[in-house]
Amino acid sequence: MIRLENVTKRYGAENVAVRDASFDVAKGDFVFLVGPSGSGKSTLLRLINRQERPERGDVWVAGRNINEISDSRVPFLRRNMGNVFQDYKLLTNKTVFENVAFALEVIGKPRHMVSRQVPIVLDLVGLAGKEDRFPHQLSGGEQQRVSIARAFVNRPLILLADEPTGNLDPATGEGIMALLDEINTTGTTVVMATHDHRVVNAMRRRVIQLDRGVIVRDQERGVYE
Amino acid sequence: MIAKITYAFREMWASFRRNLTLTAAAILTSAIALLLVGATLLIQRAFDNLLVQWRGDVEMIVFIRSDASPEQISLVDQTIRSSPTIIDTEKLAYLDKAQTYEEAKRIFVGDPVTLSLLTPENIPSQFKVVPITQDPALVRSLSEQYRSLPGVEDVALAEDEFQVISTLSGFVRTVTLVMSLVLLVVAVGLIWNTIRTAMFARRREIEVMKLVGATNWFIRIPFMLEGLLQGLIGAVVSCGGLWVLNSAWTNGVASFKPGTGISSLVVPSSYLSGVMLMILAIGAVVGAVGSAIAASRFLDV
Numbered sequence: 001m002i003r004l005e006n007v008t009k010r011y012g013a014e015n016v017a018v019r020d021a022s023f024d025v026a027k028g029d030f031v032f033l034v035g036p037s038g039s040g041k042s043t044l045l046r047l048i049n050r051q052e053r054p055e056r057g058d059v060w061v062a063g064r065n066i067n068e069i070s071d072s073r074v075p076f077l078r079r080n081m082g083n084v085f086q087d088y089k090l091l092t093n094k095t096v097f098e099n100v101a102f103a104l105e106v107i108g109k110p111r112h113m114v115s116r117q118v119p120i121v122l123d124l125v126g127l128a129g130k131e132d133r134f135p136h137q138l139s140g141g142e143q144q145r146v147s148i149a150r151a152f153v154n155r156p157l158i159l160l161a162d163e164p165t166g167n168l169d170p171a172t173g174e175g176i177m178a179l180l181d182e183i184n185t186t187g188t189t190v191v192m193a194t195h196d197h198r199v200v201n202a203m204r205r206r207v208i209q210l211d212r213g214v215i216v217r218d219q220e221r222g223v224y225e
Numbered sequence: 226m227i228a229k230i231t232y233a234f235r236e237m238w239a240s241f242r243r244n245l246t247l248t249a250a251a252i253l254t255s256a257i258a259l260l261l262v263g264a265t266l267l268i269q270r271a272f273d274n275l276l277v278q279w280r281g282d283v284e285m286i287v288f289i290r291s292d293a294s295p296e297q298i299s300l301v302d303q304t305i306r307s308s309p310t311i312i313d314t315e316k317l318a319y320l321d322k323a324q325t326y327e328e329a330k331r332i333f334v335g336d337p338v339t340l341s342l343l344t345p346e347n348i349p350s351q352f353k354v355v356p357i358t359q360d361p362a363l364v365r366s367l368s369e370q371y372r373s374l375p376g377v378e379d380v381a382l383a384e385d386e387f388q389v390i391s392t393l394s395g396f397v398r399t400v401t402l403v404m405s406l407v408l409l410v411v412a413v414g415l416i417w418n419t420i421r422t423a424m425f426a427r428r429r430e431i432e433v434m435k436l437v438g439a440t441n442w443f444i445r446i447p448f449m450l451e452g453l454l455q456g457l458i459g460a461v462v463s464c465g466g467l468w469v470l471n472s473a474w475t476n477g478v479a480s481f482k483p484g485t486g487i488s489s490l491v492v493p494s495s496y497l498s499g500v501m502l503m504i505l506a507i508g509a510v511v512g513a514v515g516s517a518i519a520a521s522r523f524l525d526v
Contacts, residue, residue: 049436071441075435075440083437089432102437106439107437107443108226
């Protein structure tokens with residue numbers, strides 16, 4: 001589903017974010033990218049959804065080399081991916097329902113499909129009944145659930161999560177992880193960047209560890225260390 | 226498809242209302258710029274009416290009586306051509322009655338009484354004479370000679386005042402054209418700035434849109450429509466202004482004595498509507514260009 005081949009990315013001349021990274025993620029996998037801040041986890045995610053382009057090497061997603069697709073095709077690539085962030089990136093002037101519906105509307109889905117899909121996914125993430133709340137009326141965990149609903153409502157092949165539990169207390173974080181796990185069991189490939197020991201150790205999934213841009217460990221059913 | 230169109234117009238309208246002061250400034254500037262463009266065209270047309278019969282260095286017109294025979298006309302033609310050192314025979318032109326009548330419609334545009342006395346039958350035909358010589362006395366003496374030919378009704382010479390008007394018209398055209406161009410650039414800049422501000426205010430929304438896979442055109446179009454609307458509203462305002470100005474001018478001119486030449490300084494309403502259509506088109510282009518530049522440059526958030 002995702003394959004990186006000897007990918008190097010630098011910001012400026014000196015600052016190496018990712019160096020010669022290669023790995024393969026199969027369909028339906030759940031992968032943690034771990035490592036301290038600045039080790040290149042976020043850059044890897046940004047390379048996969050083509051917010052960044054590698055300096056050297058190739059990135060393959062769903063059988064296509066995404067460095068070779070034109071800028072105008074990038075939106076269609078991204079429709080196969082959901083994105084979840086540490087700071088949720090919700091639109092504060094829109095309700096829960098509108099935030100999720102927004103993701104469908106802006107890719108041109110018809111209204112009847114929006115009004116059918118959004119309640120289903122809100123129910124899945126456990127926010128049924130809170131459709132008309134605004135983000136500031138929700139707890140952090142609930143806001144993250146809205147953001148996951150928005151990422152998943154289009155049933156993407158891949159879910160990219162960047163520190164989704166970073167702003168949450170452990171108990172709430174566990175709930176979010178259970179939700180991501182549930183989404184993973186539907187066949188969606190999940191790649192999650194984190195430096196949260198607890199969630200990695202509790203899940204026992206594949207762990208790719210980075211240190212200053214270099215992959216130092218790639219282990220099935222790993223722990224954080 | 227319908228969902229996309231509704232989305233684009235809803236977003237355009239929301240953004241349009243959000244930045245009311247900036248929007249008003251952009252609209253006002255484009256209105257003034259377009260008003261000047263329109264005024265330039267109208268003034269130019271009015272001057273052209275006055276100068277139409279002297280266009281192309283013509284300095285002498287030999288009017289032929291409407292009842293002149295073909296032989297008489299050809300005699301006049303031969304006589305004029307017999308002085309090739311004084312007259313530019315290559316540029317010598319003969320306007321028959323129908324062509325002269327068309328010309329008269331422009332000269333007497335603000336003087337319908339005189340025009341109504343003319344018909345394509347009773348109007349004189351004319352030779353337009355372009356001299357080679359720089360000596361006015363020589364041209365004048367030739368005109369006396371032509372006046373005595375059979376069939377010639379009158380010979381008119383370009384008088385000095387026409388030269389003055391011609392120079393004045395050129396000057397006015399340059400000044401108004403430069404001013405309107407400068408203002409048009411300012412209008413594009415202001416529309417660019419409003420759209421940029423609108424996009425900056427919504428950068429989080431745009432970021433989310435890009436991440437969930439909205440195409441750049443989908444993101445861009447509401448902003449471009451907003452700029453287009455600003456340009457168009459400016460154009461509508463300036464069309465209103467042009468109409469008011471032109472009516473006031475036409476009414477003012479009507480009170481002048483006929484035959485003073487001032488009555489030629491009027492544009493027909495068909496020309497005014499043509500100018501208005503052009504203003505609307507320019508307004509739309511100005512708005513679209515300003516917003517398109519902004520939308521492309523600030524889409525990378």
